[in-house]
Each structure stands twice: as structure tokens, then as C-alpha cells.
Amino acid sequence: MRVKLAINPLTWTNDDMPELGAETPLETCLAEAKLAGFAGVELGNKFPRTPAALKPILDAHGLALASGWYGSNLLERDVDAEMEAAEPHIALLSALGCTAMVHCEVTSAIHGNKGKPVAERPVLTEAQWDVLLPRLDEMAKRLGDRGLAMAYHHHMGTLIESEAEIDRMMAGTKHVGLLLDTGHLTFAGGDPVRAAKNHAKRVTHFHAKDIRADVMADVKARNLSFLDSVLAGVFTVPGDGCVDYAAVLPHIAAAGYSGWLVVEAEQDPAIAHPLTYARMGHDNLARFAAAAFG
Structure with missing residues (x-):
């Protein structure tokens, strides 16, 4: 199978709410990710951020690095400044050895603000679209020249x-x-199947986040x-919610996608036992991937 499966450490310890899973060491996250069957992981807040420190740790667990989140402020600074910051x-x-960089424009974002309803997230003005899109495209081109595809992460509480x-x-x-990201798109009222069909050739990374429709x-x-x-349990692992992965994945498979499929399902680890959900995910x-990719 030309795709590989990875998991985001949000299953064990949360980046936006560090108190969730604060007591869980990185060693546990990595050991259980491997035990659950994954070949790779994405970055989390407990990971060292230098190659010399991180590579031996991942190698010891037989895990590859799939990618990692980067939040940009391209509405507030130009591409030269953003590339320097990144x-x-x-x-x-x-x-x-990553081939894609998870990227999200976080200017004015509210996803980390517990006191702000997600429905009150910022919306781009026409003038802001005119600034953001050329800068995003230029940064994506420069990343491509460095061997990294920009993988833009549409995200609840952000501008896109x-x-x-x-x-x-x-x-x-x-x-x-x-x-x-099937979960974020469903939460935003979109259709992951339609988005996969419409943009299959441009998909550079994939987050398999499921949604509990009732929640x-x-x-x-x-x-x-x-x-x-998140605390209410809106997200879960693929196959445990309402997203139709059997209909989503064939579109990106037919377009030749050969990257990572990443389980990303932030939940309260005190309620959703991490290893249990990692294995389920x-x-x-x-199973979905085998049917779509062969």
C-alpha cells in the first residue's frame, strides 16, 4: 500500500489545552503509537525541536516523523519575514525526511480561546483575501523549492x-x-467527500478526524x-463517527495520493483511553485505506 499511517499525539496530550494529558510522558505517547500499529507520528508539544535530539528518540521507537503544525501570520508580515520565522x-x-508541512494562518484565530464561541471566529475581508492568497502561494512555492509541500490545514476557529x-x-x-481534515470540514458544515473529489490532486496531507454527530x-x-x-467529545477516531471514509479516500487514491494518513482526534484522555482509541483508529x-488504495 502506497500510503502510510501515522497518529498525532493529541490522542495522549493536547497542544491547545496542555493540562489534558500533562502527566503523560513523550515515551508513553511514542511507545503506544507503535504498539497500536502506526508507522509515524506528527509533532506535539512534548517533542524536542532539534533534529539531533528528536531523531534518536523516534528511531528508538521505529517511528518516522510525518509532519508538524506551523501557524503563520501572513496577514501581518511578508513572506520573507514568515520564512525566517519558520x-x-x-x-x-x-x-x-518530511515531505509536507502542516500550515495554518492563525492571525486573529480563536481556536485556542476557551471563552470564545467557535461561531464567532474571524472572517476574511476582501482586502485580506487579496493580501493572504498571494503570500500563501509564494510561501508554498518557496517551501516546494525546499522539498516540502505546503499542506494547508483548514481549521475551526481560523480564517479559512x-x-x-x-x-x-x-x-x-x-x-x-x-x-x-475530514473532522474539521464536517464540523464547519462542509462535505469531505465533495472536497476530496474537487481537490484530490492538490491534497498533500490527510487528517482522519471523525465527528460524533450528536455531540x-x-x-x-x-x-x-x-x-x-473538544472536551464535550465532538471528535473521535476514524470509524467511530459519522464521516464516510469509504467514500472520501477513493477520490484521493484515484488522484495518486501517496503520503500519510494521520489519525488526529483530540479527546480528553481521562475519558477516552489513549491506547484503546489509538488502536481503534x-x-x-x-481497513478503509486497504479498500481505497489496495
Whole structure:
């Protein structure tokens, strides 16, 4: 199978809410990721951020680095300044053999604000679109010259969240690749199957985050923040929610996708036992992937 399975350490310890899983050491995250069957991991807040420190740790567990999140501020600074700010991250991913960089524009983002309802997230003005898209495209081109595809992560609580915004970003750029996150898109009211069909050739990374439909309806009705929605259990691992992976994955498979499929499902580890859900996510995703990719 030309795709590989990875997991984000959010299953064990949360980046936006460090108190979730704060007591869990990195060793446990990596050992259990391997035990669950994964070949790789994404970066998390407990990972050392230099190649010399991180590579031996991953090698000891037989895990590769799949990618890692980078939050840009391209509405507030030009591409030269953004590339300079991103350089340590770019160097780390490159040194560890990554081929894509998870990228999200986080200017004015509210996903980390527990007191702000996710429905009140910022929306780009026409003038901001005119600034952001050329800068994103130029940064994506420069990353490509460095051997890294930009994998733009549409994300709840940020400037590019909805399916229409994804469509506009794709139409307005040439070099930007898409990180298709099935959970975030479903939460935003979009259709992951349609997005996969429309943008299959531009997908450079994939997050298999599932949604509990009943919880999603409840948190939207209560106008909760992104973080409170996480605590309520809106996200889960693939195959445990309402996303139709059997319909999503064939579109990117037919387009030749050969990157990572990443289980990313932040939950409260005190409620959702990490190893149990890691195993469930791996086994379900492996089954979906085998059917789509052969």
C-alpha cells in the first residue's frame, strides 16, 4: 500500500489545552503509537525541536516523523519575514525526511480561546483575501523549492474554515497544497467527500478526524468554544463517527495520493483511553485505506 499511517499525539496530550494529558510522558505517547500499529507520528508539544535530539528518540521507537503544525501570520508580515520565522521548523521537518508541512494562518484565530464561541471566529475581508492568497502561494512555492509541500490545514476557529473558503483558497493559488481534515470540514458544515473529489490532486496531507454527530449538534446548539467542544467529545477516531471514509479516500487514491494518513482526534484522555482509541483508529483507518488504495 502506497500510503502510510501515522497518529498525532493529541490522542495522549493536547497542544491547545496542555493540562489534558500533562502527566503523560513523550515515551508513553511514542511507545503506544507503535504498539497500536502506526508507522509515524506528527509533532506535539512534548517533542524536542532539534533534529539531533528528536531523531534518536523516534528511531528508538521505529517511528518516522510525518509532519508538524506551523501557524503563520501572513496577514501581518511578508513572506520573507514568515520564512525566517519558520526556518527552525522547516529545518527540523526537512532533516527528519518530511515531505509536507502542516500550515495554518492563525492571525486573529480563536481556536485556542476557551471563552470564545467557535461561531464567532474571524472572517476574511476582501482586502485580506487579496493580501493572504498571494503570500500563501509564494510561501508554498518557496517551501516546494525546499522539498516540502505546503499542506494547508483548514481549521475551526481560523480564517479559512468553511468549504467555500477552501474552494476560494484553492482557486486563488497554484502552489498551495491542501491538508484535507475530514473532522474539521464536517464540523464547519462542509462535505469531505465533495472536497476530496474537487481537490484530490492538490491534497498533500490527510487528517482522519471523525465527528460524533450528536455531540456536534449539541455543541453548536450551545454555541460552545472550540476547546469546550473538544472536551464535550465532538471528535473521535476514524470509524467511530459519522464521516464516510469509504467514500472520501477513493477520490484521493484515484488522484495518486501517496503520503500519510494521520489519525488526529483530540479527546480528553481521562475519558477516552489513549491506547484503546489509538488502536481503534489505526485498525479502522487501515481497513478503509486497504479498500481505497489496495
